[in-house]
Amino acid sequence: MTSPTIDRFSITGKLPHAKQKADIVVVGAGQAGVAAAVAAAKGGASVLLVDENPVSASLMGLDTPLYFGGRMTRAVDNKARMIEQVFASDPQLEEAFEAGVEVSLGVYAWGAFQNGPGMAAMPEAAIGLADEERSWMVAYKQLILATGSRDLSLSFQGWDQPGVMGANGLHALIKRYDAFAGNEVLILGSGDLALNTALMVVEAGLKVAALIEVRDTVQGDIGLADKVRGHGIEILTGHVIVSAKGGADGVEQATVVPVGGGDSRTLVCDTVCQAIGVVPAIELFNVLGGKLAVRSDLGGHVPQRTGAVSTALANVLVTGDCAGLGSLDAAAHGRAAAALALAGIAGQAMADEPVAAQAPGLDAHAYHTDWMAALLKVGDDSIVVCQCEEVTRGDLTAVRQPRYLGAPSDVAAKRDINSLAADGPLNQDQFKRLTRACMGQCQARRCREQVALILAQSSGVDVSKVPLAGYRAPVRPLPMSVLAADDEPAALTADWDVWFGIPTQWIPYQDIGSDREPYHIANLTDTI
Amino acid sequence: MSNPKGATVIVVGGGVSGLSAAWWLARSGVDVLVLDKGIVGWEASGRNGGGASHYQSPLFAEEQRLWPLMDEMLGYTTEYQRGKIVLATTEGQLKHYKYVAQMFTEQGSPSHEIDRQEIRERVPMSGDNILGGVHLTIAGQANPQRTVQGYAWAIQDLGGRILQHTPVLRLVSEGGKVVGVETRDGILNCDSVVVAAGPQSASLLAGIGIDLPIAAARAEMIVTEPAPMMAIGAVDGNGLYGRQTKRGNLAYGGGPHEWLDVGPSGPSARPGSPLIRNLTKRLYGLFAKAPSLRVIRSWAGVIENTPDGRPVIDRIDNVTFVTMSSVGFGLSPASGHAVRDLVMDGKCSFADLEKLSLKRFDGLDKDWREQKGWVSRSETL
Numbered sequence: 001m002t003s004p005t006i007d008r009f010s011i012t013g014k015l016p017h018a019k020q021k022a023d024i025v026v027v028g029a030g031q032a033g034v035a036a037a038v039a040a041a042k043g044g045a046s047v048l049l050v051d052e053n054p055v056s057a058s059l060m061g062l063d064t065p066l067y068f069g070g071r072m073t074r075a076v077d078n079k080a081r082m083i084e085q086v087f088a089s090d091p092q093l094e095e096a097f098e099a100g101v102e103v104s105l106g107v108y109a110w111g112a113f114q115n116g117p118g119m120a121a122m123p124e125a126a127i128g129l130a131d132e133e134r135s136w137m138v139a140y141k142q143l144i145l146a147t148g149s150r151d152l153s154l155s156f157q158g159w160d161q162p163g164v165m166g167a168n169g170l171h172a173l174i175k176r177y178d179a180f181a182g183n184e185v186l187i188l189g190s191g192d193l194a195l196n197t198a199l200m201v202v203e204a205g206l207k208v209a210a211l212i213e214v215r216d217t218v219q220g221d222i223g224l225a226d227k228v229r230g231h232g233i234e235i236l237t238g239h240v241i242v243s244a245k246g247g248a249d250g251v252e253q254a255t256v257v258p259v260g261g262g263d264s265r266t267l268v269c270d271t272v273c274q275a276i277g278v279v280p281a282i283e284l285f286n287v288l289g290g291k292l293a294v295r296s297d298l299g300g301h302v303p304q305r306t307g308a309v310s311t312a313l314a315n316v317l318v319t320g321d322c323a324g325l326g327s328l329d330a331a332a333h334g335r336a337a338a339a340l341a342l343a344g345i346a347g348q349a350m351a352d353e354p355v356a357a358q359a360p361g362l363d364a365h366a367y368h369t370d371w372m373a374a375l376l377k378v379g380d381d382s383i384v385v386c387q388c389e390e391v392t393r394g395d396l397t398a399v400r401q402p403r404y405l406g407a408p409s410d411v412a413a414k415r416d417i418n419s420l421a422a423d424g425p426l427n428q429d430q431f432k433r434l435t436r437a438c439m440g441q442c443q444a445r446r447c448r449e450q451v452a453l454i455l456a457q458s459s460g461v462d463v464s465k466v467p468l469a470g471y472r473a474p475v476r477p478l479p480m481s482v483l484a485a486d487d488e489p490a491a492l493t494a495d496w497d498v499w500f501g502i503p504t505q506w507i508p509y510q511d512i513g514s515d516r517e518p519y520h521i522a523n524l525t526d527t528i
Numbered sequence: 529m530s531n532p533k534g535a536t537v538i539v540v541g542g543g544v545s546g547l548s549a550a551w552w553l554a555r556s557g558v559d560v561l562v563l564d565k566g567i568v569g570w571e572a573s574g575r576n577g578g579g580a581s582h583y584q585s586p587l588f589a590e591e592q593r594l595w596p597l598m599d600e601m602l603g604y605t606t607e608y609q610r611g612k613i614v615l616a617t618t619e620g621q622l623k624h625y626k627y628v629a630q631m632f633t634e635q636g637s638p639s640h641e642i643d644r645q646e647i648r649e650r651v652p653m654s655g656d657n658i659l660g661g662v663h664l665t666i667a668g669q670a671n672p673q674r675t676v677q678g679y680a681w682a683i684q685d686l687g688g689r690i691l692q693h694t695p696v697l698r699l700v701s702e703g704g705k706v707v708g709v710e711t712r713d714g715i716l717n718c719d720s721v722v723v724a725a726g727p728q729s730a731s732l733l734a735g736i737g738i739d740l741p742i743a744a745a746r747a748e749m750i751v752t753e754p755a756p757m758m759a760i761g762a763v764d765g766n767g768l769y770g771r772q773t774k775r776g777n778l779a780y781g782g783g784p785h786e787w788l789d790v791g792p793s794g795p796s797a798r799p800g801s802p803l804i805r806n807l808t809k810r811l812y813g814l815f816a817k818a819p820s821l822r823v824i825r826s827w828a829g830v831i832e833n834t835p836d837g838r839p840v841i842d843r844i845d846n847v848t849f850v851t852m853s854s855v856g857f858g859l860s861p862a863s864g865h866a867v868r869d870l871v872m873d874g875k876c877s878f879a880d881l882e883k884l885s886l887k888r889f890d891g892l893d894k895d896w897r898e899q900k901g902w903v904s905r906s907e908t909l
Contacts, residue, residue, distance in 0.1 A: 005901035010745075011784035012905060015802060111802070118746060118830075119799045120905035121786050128802055137802055289797055389775075401605055401674070404774060411603040411685055419681070424692040427567060433574065433673035436775065441753040443824055472826050473800050477753065480812040481819035485805035492806060496767050498782045500745070500854060505837025508631055509586040512838075512883050523627040526620055528767045 009501030011121040014492045018126045018137035022048035022102070024341050025127050025140040027109045027284060029053075032320025033146030034092040035334030036341075040144075041099040043342040048138060049096055050104045052476070053176060054082035056132055062442050062477060065281070066172055067151035069165025070250060071271055075179040079106060079132065082177060089176045107131050110483075111473030112143060112284045114315070119289075125315060127284075128473065135483050142315050142341035145285055146334060149278035149299070149321040152368065153446045154453075156375050157243035159272070160387045162250030167197045167275035174204050182271035186254050187211045188371075190235055191362055194275035195224040201273075202231050209269040211235040214259050214374040219362060236265075240374040244272050259374050276371050277364055279449060281322045283475035286468070288313060294464045296365035298324030300449070301468045307352025309337040317341055325364070328356060365463050372453040385454065386447045388440020395435055396451065397458045402436050421459045428452055428469040438469050441477055497527055534717035535561035535689065537871060538709055539724060540696045540732060544573035544672070544857050545850050546724030547679035548864025549871075551602075554686035556868060561718075562683065563711065565695035565794050569676025571726055573857060575798075575829030577749065577769045577781055579762070580858035581612055581667030583628075583635040585839075586879040590862035592637065592666050598861055603685060604678030607671035607774050613642070613650060615661040615765035617813050622660045625765060629662035637666035651763050653755060655816025661765060669762040669771040672857050679860075695793060696725070698735045699847070706736060706847050720846035720871055727790040727832040729851055738844060741889050742832040742851055743902040744790040748800055749781035750807045751825040755818060766814040768807070778821070780811050787897075789904040790830060796909050798828040830909075831856075835889065835896050839863070842886045843870045849886075 006012050026037040029051035037049040052065060057076045060068045076082060083105050087093055096103050107129050114125035126137040151166025153159070163182065167189075173180035185201050187194050190213035198208045211228065216238045218225045225235065239256045242264060246252040254272055257264040280299045286292065290313050291304040302324040309317045319337040320330050336353060343350035381394030389402065397417045401408050420430060428451060431437055437451050438444035444451075448469055456463035474483060499505070503524035507517060539550045542564030553560045562568070580595050582588055598606045614629075616622035629639035642663045647654055650663075680690055691711075700708040700715055708717040723729050727744035734740075754776030761772035770780030783806060788795070804826045812819065831854040834840055839852045841863065848870045852863060866876045897903050 005899060007787065007901035009784060010901065011786045011801070011803065012901075014784050111800070111804070113799075113801055115906065116799065117797045118788055118795065118906055118909045119786065119797075119801065121801055121803075126802065128805070135805060287800070289799055402775065405605050405607065408605070409599075409603050411681070412605070415681060423680075423690060424567065430567060430677075434677060439775075439777075441822060441824055473804060474823055474826070477822040477824045479820045479822055480752065480808050480815070483805055483823050484809040484812045485802075486809075488806055488809060492784070496783050496810075498767055498769050499747075500785060500833060500837060502833065502837030505833075505853065505855070506584045506631075508584050508635060509588075509883065523624065526624050528618070528621045528624055 008495045009497045014489065014495070015121050015123055016487055016489045017123050018139040019487065020136065021139040022046050023345050024142045024144060025050065025138055026144040026146060027127070028146035028148055028320065029090070029093060029103070030146060030148050030320055031330035032334035033144070034096050035331035036144045036146060036319055036338040037096050037101045038099045039335040039338035040341055041101045043338065045342055045345060047101045048104065049101050050107045050109055050129060052106065052108045053172070054079060054086050054106050059476070063445055064442060064476060065150060066169035067153050067166030067274070067446065068169040068173065070162030071165055071180060071182045072173055072177065073179045073181045076177060085178055086176055108476045108478070109284060110135070110476045110478060112288050114288065116289055130478055130482050133482065134486060135478065142317065142344050144317045144319060144337045144341055145322055146320045147281040147284060147322040149325060150281045150445060151274065152277040152279050152449050153274050154276065154371055154375055154450050155383050155385050155393070156241050157379050157383055158245055160384050161244065161246055163246060163270055164244060164251060164272045165274070167193050167273055168278055170197060170273045171200065174200060183207060184209050184269045185271040185273050186267055186269040187273045187275050188241060189213065189275040189277070190218045190220055190237065192220040192224060193278065195220040195228050197273060197275045198228045198233055208233045209267045212239050212241055212256050213237045214240050214371050219367070240378055241272065242378045257378060277368055278325065280324060283471040285316070285318060285322070286471040287473050287475060288316060290316060292468065295324060296363050296464060298326060299364050305355050308355055309333065310340055310352040315344055368449065368453055369457070369463060372450065373457060376454070376457065385450060386437040386440060388442050389436040391435050391437040393454060396431060396437055396454055399431065399434050401434065417455070417458050425465065426455050426459055426461065427467050428455060431455060432469055443475065443477060444469060495527060534708060535559045536719050537722060538563060538716060538718040539722040540709060541723065541725035541729070542568035542680065542690060542692065543571060543724060543726055544569060544676055544679065544860040545852055545863050546722065547676060547683065548860040549722050549724060549850065549867035550688055551679050551683050552864040552868035553871060554683050554688035556872060560683070560688040561716070562688070562690045563694045563696050563709065564690070564692050567692055568680040568690065569673065571794065572829040572831040573676050574673045575827050576672050576857045577779065578669045578672050578771050578857065579769055580608065580670055581664060582855060582859050583632045583637065585859055586881060586884070587859050587862035587866060588635055590865060590878055591859050594861035595668055595670065602678045602682040604681055606675040606678055608668055609761055610666070610668045611760040612664040612667040612669070612762040613661055613760055614664070615647060615651065615654060615658050615763065615814060617657050617659060617766045619659065621765065621767065625662050629664060632664045632667065637664055639664040650760060651758060653815040653818045657813060657816055667762070671773065696732065699732055701736050705845060720848065722867060722871060723847065723849040727830060728792055728794055729849060731792045733849060736847065738847070740840060740849065740851065740886065741892055741896060742834055743787060743897050744830050744832045745785040745787045746798060746828050746830050747781055747785045748803050748807065748826060748828045749779060750804050750811065750823050752778040753822045753824050755821055766810050768810050768814060778811065778815070780807060782810065783807060787902045787904050788830060788906070789908040791908050795830040798830060800826050800828050835892065835900070839884050840886050841866055841870070841881050841884045843874065
């Protein structure tokens with residue numbers, strides 16, 4: 001429905017066209033993303049490939065986008081040098097350049113927007129990008145998300161100190177940045193992720209203190225496990241970490257115990273790498289309003305796909321780990337996304353391959369649940385879950401108001417997780433509002449999954465039934481000076497009102513219908 | 529009351545207006561039941577600026593009387609704070625904010641201009657681009673999310689009931705009188721009903737022949753990481769509304785909205801837009817000395833407006849209905865009191881609400897939305 005009259009205070013016609021355009025924007029320069037970008041460029045499209053690496057040292061300090069655990073060397077402070085390092089670490093990027101792809105490194109994708117239900121304001125589909133200085137929009141015809149995965153982190157005594165980090169974070173610091181500040185790594189988990197992490201550490205000339213596994217058997221590939229053991233590395237199955245202790249520079253040792261009880265062991269290490277799991281990075285897809293599915297076999301919340309790479313959003317394709325974890329040929333997957341994107345631009349119908357049956361991976365939710373259960377058993381309620389907001393396990397289940405608000409009243413103190421559960425299925429966003437868990441600067445990267453796991457276990461529901469705590473733009477925490485628009489159209493400035501621009505809304509009640517109305521209308525019609 | 533699962537009064541809509549009404553009714557010992565399509569306070573009631581400063585309303589005095597008492601009356605924390613500062617970066621804004629300060633003063637909230645020295649002291653993050661400002665002494669802000677849950681729990685503490693995830697499909701009338709509401713689980717009976725269902729109120733009331741003219745729209749806000757605490761956290765201006773939370777985050781909105789068609793089951797999506805860059809530009813203008821403060825979130829809420837932007841608080845037979853026309857959170861302590869009075873006594877005991885009655889829209893053109901350009905350009909949500 002259109003109307004000849006446009007409310008001048010509405011957003012209709014106000015958002016500017018992007019100054020930069022590309023036929024296809026690819027987000028993420030991992031294997032799938034680069035393969036997609038190269039294939040799309042070879043197909044004749046203009047292609048922009050953006051990757052946020054190297055991320056700034058200050059974002060790394062917020063464990064964004066990966067869980068770096070403060071274990072980076074000072075080398076990451078020099079972004080220009082890091083761009084060279086990242087470029088040198090990945091020969092594929094050279095290939096992308098040669099294929100004519102415009103490659104932007106060190107550029108954050110913080111949001112993506114297109115018209116759909118409840119949104120007709122976009123002049124075109126566009127992605128929001130930023131570097132350390134400014135933000136801008138890039139219009140696209142087709143968007144390929146190859147955003148990979150991010151780290152799963154779980155809490156234990158002492159996890160909130162430097163040296164506790166994620167598998168993706170460790171991989172980035174060793175392989176991509178050559179800037180890992182640790183020497184001896186204790187690894188949590190024994191799936192392929194953990195085993196490969198151990199081999200990477202050894203290959204880098206560093207030590208692995210041990211692998212810790214809460215289940216009774218090694219979870220990953222037996223051949224990989226043999227290789228790890230071949231380096232003299234112990235895999236302690238049926239064990240859980242109790243605590244990490246350290247000093248000013250973070251972790252110095254960790255204590256583990258048998259899950260069923262027994263004698264504890266203390267292991268010397270300067271790093272505890274959580275390699276229990278990673279989670280598909282669905283932030284941008286969620287911001288776009290894409291439909292999600294809960295697929296424990298693919299890592300948790302994943303884009304709901306209509307084919308191997310396609311989604312219900314006609315011009316958005318997902319490829320690689322962000323589409324769902326599993327052993328697939330990432331490059332072929334990326335090329336499939338490029339083929340569909342090219343067909344979309346040409347206006348041709350092209351059937352996507354069906355979602356490939358992937359080798360059954362780990363049942364992620366069951367595995368994460370086992371880990372969380374073991375960690376809850378050996379740690380008490382005082383353990384912090386949300387580091388940014390200092391929310392403990394006990395605060396979460398008591399639905400306790402934050403400490404800066406003082407002690408709750410007697411009636412408020414009686415409220416807890418059971419009060420909320422009694423009134424309907426648990427919703428993580430409700431706990432977020434009341435306890436502030438997941439409200440912090442790290443944008444819940446360190447606690448989103450474990451809060452869901454703790455809520456599930458405390459209330460006896462399966463974690464797959466806990467609704468995702470949604471993502472909103474900007475999906476990277478950006479300084480005001482960076483995110484601030486430098487391209488505001490004159491009409492947007494001129495017609496800006498603090499609220500709806502309805503003068504009659506603000507006339508003092510007793511003056512309604514009086515001869516003072518014109519005076520008020522005159523004052524209330526000024527735009528600000 | 530034929531159905532034991534019903535109640536003397538059923539409140540349709542667990543937004544802040546419905547919750548406050550139910551709370552006031554429960555305080556008077558009324559058997560009250562709140563039905564919500566989802567979780568209480570999940571729409572605009574929990575997604576707004578938290579302002580509690582509405583000089584224009586006949587409920588203003590009651591709003592300002594009640595807020596300082598709310599934590600104790602509810603038994604739950606609202607994070608209410610008194611006082612508000614509004615800063616201008618342009619001469620046009622300054623003129624407008626001085627007018628607003630004059631209005632507050634006329635309504636009994638002494639307000640005055642503050643000079644640049646005082647602004648620097650009260651708002652250390654503000655920069656040299658601030659031309660001036662005003663201090664509204666009787667005005668304030670609270671935390672919407674904590675407050676809506678506080679209302680809900682307070683209702684339960686008083687013996688009232690809340691059914692979440694229970695959309696009301698229609699109002700059931702017999703012999704010209706509403707006798708209950710239909711849900712997916714059947715009909716719940718009541719002696720009277722309060723309709724406070726936000727944008728969805730229109731279709732519910734249309735079912736019993738009441739034409740409530742409202743149009744829904746989406747508005748957006750941004751949130752930063754915690755900033756150094758200011759003594760008065762409700763600092764806004766530069767075309768924005770918002771506040772510093774007690775945690776220190778800056779939460780601000782303003783600027784253009786998008787008109788929407790919302791279906792009977794409520795908004796299915798609340799998308800954001802690149803407008804957050806323009807909101808950030810304005811916020812950076814307000815706090816120019818905090819360039820590196822990070823924006824960490826944004827949100828959007830869907831709210832309804834009447835043609836003149838003023839509330840409708842009215843009763844026809846045993847149906848009481850309330851829309852606060854996009855300005856409901858701050859006024860909620862008072863609007864609930866007014867609705868309670870209407871339900872129980874047929875008349876508000878503390879304010880004249882005559883000009884907020886529905887009959888002012890008698891004869892409104894059917895195409896009023898088109899005439900104003902308040903129409904959706906996207907599919908129905």
